[in-house]
Amino acid sequence: MPTDRSQTSRHSGQTTSVKPLFSAIATHGWLIWLLVPLLLVFMFVTDIWTPIGPALPVSYIAGLLLVVALPGTREKILAAATCTILTIFNYFLSPPMPDVPSWIYIVNHGLAVLMIWTVTILGLRHRQVQEVMRENERVANERLAQLNTIYASAPVGLCFVDRDLRYVSINDALAEMNGRSPDYFLGKTVRDAMPELADTVEAHYRRVIDTGYPVIDEEVQGVIPGRLKERRYSLCSYYPVHNESGELLGVNVAVQDITRRKEAEADTLFLLDLGECIRFAANTDELLWAVAVALGEHLKVSRCGFIEVDAEHDRFTVQRDYHPHVPSLVGSYPLSALSPSVISAARSGQTTAIADVDGDERTVEYVKTYRQLGVSAFTVAPMLRDGKLVSALIVAATDRYQWSEREIGLINVVAERTWLAVEKLRLDNALRESDAALRDADRRKDEFLATLAHELRNPLSLIRNVVTLERIPGIPESDPHWGHDIIDRQVNYLTRLTDDLFDVSRITREKLVLQREPLNLAEVIGAAVESSRPLIDQRHHELTVTMSQDSVYVEADRVRLTQVFMNLLNNAAKYTPSPGHIWLNVxxxxDTVVVRVKDTGIGIAPENLPHVFDLFYQVDRSFTRSEGGLGLGLTLVHRLAGMHGGNVEVRSDGVNRGSEFIVHLPVLPYESLQERFEEDSGNGYTTGNRCRRILVADDFPQSAEILARLLRQDGNEVQVAQDGIEAVETAAQFRPDVAVLDLAMPKLNGYEAARMIREQPWGKRMLLIALSGWGHQLDRQRTKEAGFDAHLTKPAKYETLMELLAHLPEDGQLAAARSHEL
Incomplete structure (x- = not known):
């Protein structure tokens, strides 16, 4: 093999040295045509001086040189023709030799001409072959350049390895997939170049080499260069390469990077699993924990969790976090620890991704805090409610990490879907609680209606029985007033029942207005004890009141605050078996005063304590049925205490262990006592009895007639009207001092009747009193706007009306008598 190579080399050197000479001759055409006459002269000279004549050999050599040297077809043919003519001239012009036969001259010159044209034809053929070869070489070079371009710019990785599994060629795409340059692979074996994949891919190469058949679409998994936590997926196809004789030269490999497709498939499956997790979630905390664990494992990060943001107190709290190999971060932290830039972006709903807390300008000033938390890179996906930052999903790494667009997008999708699920759970829970509350309210409404019917039947039954007994003639009466006393007590009971219902309604609708004034709490407690004393004595209870000698002042409504403590004392008396003990301690x-009402009663079960102050709620209905009541007393206590700026709480050790109600009220500072309102004693009122002209208008004849009879018995002159128009006409004729008008009269209601009376000159100074079953603040405001001076709520006590009439000025000036609301 080395000898053959040296001979070939020498031959190539000789050929290379001759070619420049021919090329120089071919490029100078004048030189060739100069050689033609020189050749002619040389042939004649040689014929003269030599006996045989070397003209033919010279013409052979000269013709061959000329034909071979000339480059073009035209020049070759012209040179051959010229040489042929010279040979013919030589034949005719050369002197014959006596010893040489003439046929020898003919044969020699003919052979010369034949040789010239043979070389010319062969030269022309050789030139055609050279032109074809050059064209083929040009086409082959172009195609090879195209193949090289395609090979280098192919979107898939391509390489060729020989039978020893050594890289012969590799394109840029495949080299870049492996994080190297193409030169790194050339000449190296697969195991030397990629030891981590050698065991997998060598088996595929060997299979192709051993069988001679291709291996298609084999999936190969490896790591991404520079991102050791991420996997790279490739789809490889191996094709055998043979020469013309069928000998296997090596294996050509096509590699397609399917990492994104695999990641998209994995993300899709993850989101499907997440959807199932969300769909079956019943608890918000467990949902957030499950999502954090699933996302952390999917992204293979160091930390993952949701934080709760308290923007008002500038703090965030980590309730639970996914932390497989690092300490937990559960706890509360200042919100500013995340850096103002991150917080500002989160409040605007923007996701923040930090690859390196040391090098990012948004976190570089807070590196120490992040180091303490063990965080070097993180992504924050905020969650807003009504435009306010309330929570966020944080994914963190202990080392520097460049977050990909896919990871950031996935984190955003998870945060968005999770937050929607959290909001749905919150709304579902609120809906369930609302539904339960509505059901409970509906149940309590039914129970209340049943209780109300029971509470109304008892006094009405007593009243009916008393009336029936009084109608039976001949029945002796040991006490002629006993029936009146029974009716009076039952009417008072029904009145209190109605008042409680109105109070609850007004408080619930925020229509109750407190008449606040500085009060000595001892006076209020004394009034409440005095009101509850009959019930306490009736039940044979012992009441112990403990108060400080120092006066305690509060700013409160005297009537309503007395109602609070009276209800607590009555409640203790009713629900304490006789005999019992009740303590009232102040x-x-x-700056707060605490009033405790404690008893030895039936107590309250622990599960009932949160509902004690609910509307219509009654703990022991069997006991309540016998004691009466609608379950409004404690509700009023709770609402009225709150309206006074205080609160009330309940304590009990359990059933039959007694109970304790504790009322907290703000104390009025001493400085405020100096501004106490001073009553005007010079109002000019008289309490003496005198005859008045009174109009009573009511569409209920019995009610109007009874009130008229009572007023006549006190010496008043009374007339009755049964509708609004009749009331106005009677007032015009009768000109009363006082008009008591029902509001819901036919033809013309009380409001319009009052306005019409006020429009008359004789009605300007009249005292107008509204009498109605409606006692809300809005109703009182309407009567005041209509021109009424006072508003009495049915059933009004006759004594209350008398008290109002007693304040009627004798001089007719009603300015001070107006605005009574009873």
């Missing part, structure tokens, strides 16, 4: 604690 003590001041700083």
């Amino acid at each position: 003590e001041q604690a700083g």
Whole structure:
């Protein structure tokens, strides 16, 4: 093999040295045509001086040189023709030799001409072959350049390895997939170039080499250069390469990177699993924990979790976090620890991705805090409610990490879907609670209606029985007033029942207005004890009141605050078996006064304590049925205490262990006591009895007639009207001092009747009193706007009306008598 190579080399050197000479001759055409006459002269000279004549050999050599040297077809033919003519001239012009036969001259010159044209034809053929070869070589070079371009710019990785599994060629795409340059692979074996994949891919190469058949679409998994936590997926096809004789030269490989497709498939499956997790989630905390674990494992990060943001107190809290190999971050932290730039972006709903807390300008000033938390890279996906930052999904790494667009997008999708699920769970829970509350309210409404019917039947039954007994003639009466007393007590009971219902309604609709004034709490407690004393004595209970000698002042509504403590005392008396003990203790604690009402009663079960102050709620209905009541007392206590700026709480050790209600009220500072309102004692009122002209208008004849009879018995002159128009006409004729008008009269209601009376000159100074079953603040405001001076709510006590009439000025000036709301 080395000898053959040296001979070929020498031959190539000789050929190379001759070619420049021919090329120089061919490029100078004048030189060739100069050689033609020189050749002619040389042939004649040689014929003269030599006996045989070397003209023919010279013409052979000269003709061959000329034909071979000339480059073009035209020049070759012209040179051959010229040489042929010279040979013919030589034949005729050369002198014959006596010893040489003439046929020898003919043969020699003919052979010369034949040789010239043979060389010319062969030269022309050789030139055609050279032109074809050059064209083929040009086409082959172009195709090879195209193949090289395609090979280098192919979107898939391509390489060729020989039978020893050594890289012969590799394109840029495949080299870049492996994080190297093409030169790194050339000449190296597969195992030397990629040791981590050698065991997998060598088996495929060997299979192709051993069988001679291709291996198509084999999936190969490896790591991404520079991102050791991420996997790279490739789809490889191996094709055998043979020469013309069928000998296997090596294996050509096509590699397609399917990492994104595999990641997309994995993300899709993850989101499907996440959807199932969300769909079956019943608890918000467990949902957030499950999502954090699933996302952390899917992304293979160091930390993952949701934080709760308290923007008002500038803090965030980590309830639970996914942390497979690092300490947990559960706890509360200042919100500013995340850096203002991150917080600002989160509040605007923008996701922040930090690859390196040391090198990012948004976090470089807070590196120490992040180091303490063990965080070097993180992504924050905020979650807003009504435009306010309330939570966020944080994914973090302990080392520097360049977050990909796919990872950031996935984190955003997970945060969005999870937040929607959290909001749905919150709304579902609220809906369930609302539904349960509505069901409970509906149940309590039914129970309330049943209780109300029961509470109304008892006094009405007593009243009916008393009336029936009084109608039976001949029945002796030991006490002629006993029936009146029974009716009076039952009417008072029904009145209190109605008042409680109205109070609850007004408080619930925020229509109740407190008449606040500085009050000595001892006076209020004394009034409540005095009101509850009959019930306490009736049940044979012992009441112990403990108060400080120092006066404690509060700013409150006297009637309503007395109602609070009276309800607590009555409640203790009703629900304490006889005989029992009730304690009322008052003590001041700083700027708050605490009033405790404790008893030895039936107590309250622990599960009932949160519902004690609910509307219509009654703990022991069997006991309540016998004691009466609608379950409104404690609701009023709770609402009224709150309206006074305080609160009430309940304590009990359990059933039959007694209970304790504790009322907290703000104490009025001493400085405020100096501004106490002073009553005007010079109002000019008289309490003496005198005859008045009174109009009573009511569409209920019995009610109007009874009130008229009562007023006549006190010496008043009374007339009755049964509708609004009749009331106005009677007032015009009768000119009363006082008009008591029902509001819901036919033909013309009380409001319009009052306005018409006020429009008359004789009605300007009249005292107008509204009498109605509606006692809400809005109703009182309407009567005041219509021109009424006072508003009495049915059933009004006659004593209340008398008290109002007693304040009627004798001089007719009603300015001070107006605005009574009873």
